[in-house]
Every structure is written in structure tokens, then in C-alpha cells.
Amino acid sequence: MSDLDNRQIERMDNVFRAQKAAFEAERHRSYKDRLRDIDAIGALTKKHADAIKDAAAADFGVRSRCETQLTEVTYMTTAVKHTRRHLWSWMQNRKVSIPGNLAPGKAYIRREPRGVAGIISPWNYPFQLAFSPILAALAAGCRVMLKPSELTPNMSELMRNMLAEEFDESHVAVLLGGPAVGEAFTKIPFDHLLYTGSTHVGRLVAKAAAENLTPVTLELGGKSPVIIDQGFKAKDAAASLSFGKFMNAGQTCIAPDYVLAPADQARPIGEAIIAKAEKSYPDWATDEDYTAIVSDRHYDRLNAMIEEARSGGAEILQASGGDPGNARKIAPTVVLNPPEDSKLMQEEIFGPVLPILAHNGLNDAMKRVNAGDRPLALYVYSKDKKAARRVLEGTISGGAVVNNTMLHYSVEDLPFGGVGASGYGAYHGEAGFETFTHARSVLEVPVWHPSRLIAPPYGKLFDMIANK
Structure with missing residues (x-):
């Protein structure tokens, strides 16, 4: 000490x-x-x-x-x-x-x-x-x-x-x-x-x-999920997902932690997110607007999680960029289909790494979310308001946003909690x-109050008052 x-x-x-x-x-x-x-x-x-x-x-x-x-x-x-x-x-x-x-x-x-x-x-x-x-x-x-x-x-x-x-x-x-x-x-x-x-x-x-x-x-914290409905365009989801995930290099308790997307949209969404990140941070390695990881321990942990997923057969997509030198920076990263038992899927990530997995419809996605711990936030993207509300009704989370990420935190009249x-x-x-x-x-009552009448010996008056 x-x-x-x-x-x-x-x-x-x-x-x-x-x-x-x-x-x-x-x-x-x-x-x-x-x-x-x-x-x-x-x-x-x-x-x-x-x-x-x-x-x-x-x-x-x-x-x-x-x-x-x-x-x-x-x-x-x-x-x-x-x-x-x-x-x-x-x-x-x-x-x-x-x-x-x-x-x-x-x-x-x-x-x-x-x-x-x-x-x-x-x-x-x-x-x-x-x-x-x-x-x-x-x-x-x-x-x-x-x-x-x-x-x-x-x-x-x-x-x-x-x-x-x-x-x-x-x-x-x-x-x-x-x-x-x-x-x-x-x-x-x-x-x-x-x-x-x-x-x-x-x-x-x-x-x-x-x-x-x-x-x-x-x-x-926890693993805050994103559920993307069929028919929601990749480019429309990418802007807010990229912002929500890579702001503060993902070191945010309500950052999107993993994405559940329709099977035919998983790769296009991942590619769109990386493309948006490259526009936001033209050279993430030297860009002063792209934040570093807070400590060596967290930096090493995140890199190990990426490599574990790669070894398990996942595909890694990363933003292009130069050498960050001594800065503890990790490129904006998307991991397609990481193994379910990998640390990326078992632990809160808390870094600029976003797994994307395929779902077979909203019911399948909700089942996947409900199988885990209740998250701090949940994000659903859908053009169909009824479908989005069905996801809200079928899941439990501390907070939620429809068609965006994290913005609920800034609404002061919304209670924030898990x-x-x-x-x-x-x-x-x-x-x-x-x-x-x-x-x-x-409770304030006058000095003399009818409650005095509800006292032993009980009788007809008690019955009349108590059985009102």
C-alpha cells in the first residue's frame, strides 16, 4: 500500500x-x-x-x-x-x-x-x-x-x-x-x-x-446488443454504429458490444462500419480525434481478444492506417462470426472491437439476447415501428434506442441505470x-379524528366504518 x-x-x-x-x-x-x-x-x-x-x-x-x-x-x-x-x-x-x-x-x-x-x-x-x-x-x-x-x-x-x-x-x-x-x-x-x-x-x-x-x-456494464431487422440498409446503420462504437475508442459502458444482423447483411454491415470509420478517422494511428486505450493492461487484453477470435476462425476487418508508435491505439475493428466461447462474446469488450453475428429473424435475435445477462443498453434498427416495439417488448435492458446508439444517455428526463x-x-x-x-x-390529521371511533369495544359503529 x-x-x-x-x-x-x-x-x-x-x-x-x-x-x-x-x-x-x-x-x-x-x-x-x-x-x-x-x-x-x-x-x-x-x-x-x-x-x-x-x-x-x-x-x-x-x-x-x-x-x-x-x-x-x-x-x-x-x-x-x-x-x-x-x-x-x-x-x-x-x-x-x-x-x-x-x-x-x-x-x-x-x-x-x-x-x-x-x-x-x-x-x-x-x-x-x-x-x-x-x-x-x-x-x-x-x-x-x-x-x-x-x-x-x-x-x-x-x-x-x-x-x-x-x-x-x-x-x-x-x-x-x-x-x-x-x-x-x-x-x-x-x-x-x-x-x-x-x-x-x-x-x-x-x-x-x-x-x-x-x-x-x-x-x-455488460454486453449491450444491437439487433438489425431485415431490410435495414447497411449504410444507414453504419454511421451511428461507427460513432457509438469508436467514440472514446469503445471505452463506453453503453457502447454497442455486438451486432446481430440478418445473415445476408452481416458482411455488408461490417464493411460499411469500417468504411465509415475510415472517413471519420482518415489515419486513426495519428488522428488526435481517435482516442487511445487507457492502460497497457487494457491494450494487451483487447489485442489478445482479437487474436483469439482470429485463431478461432473469425474474419477480422480493420480500418487502414499507419503505425501508432508508442500510442496505445487499436484500429477500428469488426470481427465477423467470432466463436461463441471466445472472450469477445463472453466478456464486455470495452474497446474499439465490434463482433457481428448472423441471426435468422427477430425471434432468433431476441432469443440470443435473452440467453445472456440483461444488458445496460439495447439498440434495434428497423424501418418497421411495430417490429422495433416487438423487440422492446420481447427483451429486457436498462435502456434502449431505436435506429441509433447511446443518445438516450443525453436525455436528462430519462432515468439512466441497469x-x-x-x-x-x-x-x-x-x-x-x-x-x-x-x-x-x-399523514396529517386534526387533533380529534374519526379513527378514535375504531377502538374496542367493537360494535355496530366499528362495522359501519370498517366495512365501508
Whole structure:
């Protein structure tokens, strides 16, 4: 364990106690103060936009500045505006009806902040996937402790310094360090814990949190499928599939993980995807808009997956390009008909490699999807709205898009979350506000209430009221 890890673990309890005390002193942060917190997140994002792009590029080796702008900076500024616009309505009590035999009275639901929220963020979108749940927690009136990924140290250090500009550690704190710090972090008795990352680690997080009965939101991954209906043109699918798969070099939890296409369309779709990639990245090896793989371990793993599929008889299609040199870049790759038992088909890929397999109709494709774990996202391409809806009705996934990929993530009014092995719970927009608040049920009745009549000794009056 490093000295940094030891120091962070030692201060973790102190920070948590300080935040608990601060929350007890101000359990219901005002609307005005929450707006100020939200505005601070927005201002920090805009002020440090260039530094965010620099940090991402330094951590990945090569990270598209345009993609960082789009997926990290612009996403957050949009989320801030949405949260600011709707916060007042989210904070209001919601009235509910009461049965006639309990009248008179007033029933309603109060959204109350849970307390101290813990957030564990990943490396693939290191700024957005940290600041987005922070935004939701602050809107809810919570205090926040963040543990960012050790794989993106430049971004983690930047976020710590950014947040220190506007927030005292009793309000928002960042804990840096490796897996040992992360493990210790999961054992803190938070009032809510949100984890984004792999399914394997998600299970460990859930087990650790269960010791304290800490409620958890798990944003995990999985193999998000694409189902292409008969008659959908290859070129029409290729543009959005190429963008969705090769943005951030496929290091996206909702990136298309494999394609199920009609047998006569599998190769044309694969060729069209590679052709589109070559137009998007004329020389992927040197193109600054084509992102590198985040670490040597992930780079080696992806190359091994491609070679395993090749050895198993799969056909490999790759975009043409030069030598990336020392950059950890992998060419945009399509794998036609990889073996079912290959790692490409058994593990989440998380890289710029897209398997394509043949299906024998939508029922066959749905059966294939339903045989695996429930994915975080599902994409269906069809000119027939009824056919697309049949796929939606016949499958289960965290989210879905018809005739495109990944765009649902940017709709703040759509809850984002998984199901089954791809996670549970959701955030974004009002769903994020609800995640970090408790729905407190309240019934107010007058001092004298007819319920007093429903008491022993039971008789005719009881029968008349109870049998209404």
C-alpha cells in the first residue's frame, strides 16, 4: 500500500465525521443554497474546460479534445441547466389521496436528503461520471465524498483542486488513491453509495455496503446488443454504429458490444462500419480525434481478444492506417462470426472491437439476447415501428434506442441505470434527485379524528366504518 493510500485512509473517517456533523447541523439545505451549489458546479466546469481536456489527454495518452468537450464538459453544463430549471418542482411535497374512511386529513410525500453520499467514479469518462452524480447529490441537499479512479490520476487531481475552490471538505471532499482506498471507502456507513464500474467490482461494493445496510446504486456494464431487422440498409446503420462504437475508442459502458444482423447483411454491415470509420478517422494511428486505450493492461487484453477470435476462425476487418508508435491505439475493428466461447462474446469488450453475428429473424435475435445477462443498453434498427416495439417488448435492458446508439444517455428526463447484472438504481435528472433523497410518507390529521371511533369495544359503529 502506498503512502498516499495510507494517508487517505487515515483521513477518510475524519472527513466522514465532519460531513455527518455538517449534515446534522443543516439537514434541510435551502433551495437558495442548493442553487448556489449547482451554479458552482456549472461555473467550475466552464472555468476549467481546457484543463479538463488537458487532463483527459494526459491520462489516456491520446484523448479526443472534441469528444471530451462533448461527453464531459458540454454534457455537464447541460445537466446543470436542466437541474437548475427543475429543482424547485422536484423539492415540492407531492400530495396523495387518502381513503374516505381516514378523512379528514392530508397525505403527502416529502423528498428529504439522505445525508452523506459516497460516489465511486470510473476512468472512462472520468470527469462527467464523477460530477454528474455529485450534481444530483448536491441538488438533493446531501454532503458528498468522491473516490475517483486511480487510472486517471491527472483528472482526479484536477477534480480535487476544482472542488476545493468552491466547497469545504465538510460539504464535498475527494479521496485519492488506489484499490486499497476504494475498498476502505466502500466500508464507510454512507447514507447512500453510488458506484460506476465493472460488474465484478460492483458485486464486491454491494457486499461491503450490505454490512452497514447502506443503500447502493450500481451503474455497471455488460454486453449491450444491437439487433438489425431485415431490410435495414447497411449504410444507414453504419454511421451511428461507427460513432457509438469508436467514440472514446469503445471505452463506453453503453457502447454497442455486438451486432446481430440478418445473415445476408452481416458482411455488408461490417464493411460499411469500417468504411465509415475510415472517413471519420482518415489515419486513426495519428488522428488526435481517435482516442487511445487507457492502460497497457487494457491494450494487451483487447489485442489478445482479437487474436483469439482470429485463431478461432473469425474474419477480422480493420480500418487502414499507419503505425501508432508508442500510442496505445487499436484500429477500428469488426470481427465477423467470432466463436461463441471466445472472450469477445463472453466478456464486455470495452474497446474499439465490434463482433457481428448472423441471426435468422427477430425471434432468433431476441432469443440470443435473452440467453445472456440483461444488458445496460439495447439498440434495434428497423424501418418497421411495430417490429422495433416487438423487440422492446420481447427483451429486457436498462435502456434502449431505436435506429441509433447511446443518445438516450443525453436525455436528462430519462432515468439512466441497469437491470440485473448491469446494475440497479438510476440517476440523471429527477431520477438522480430521487436517488439521493428519501421519500418520507406523511399523514396529517386534526387533533380529534374519526379513527378514535375504531377502538374496542367493537360494535355496530366499528362495522359501519370498517366495512365501508
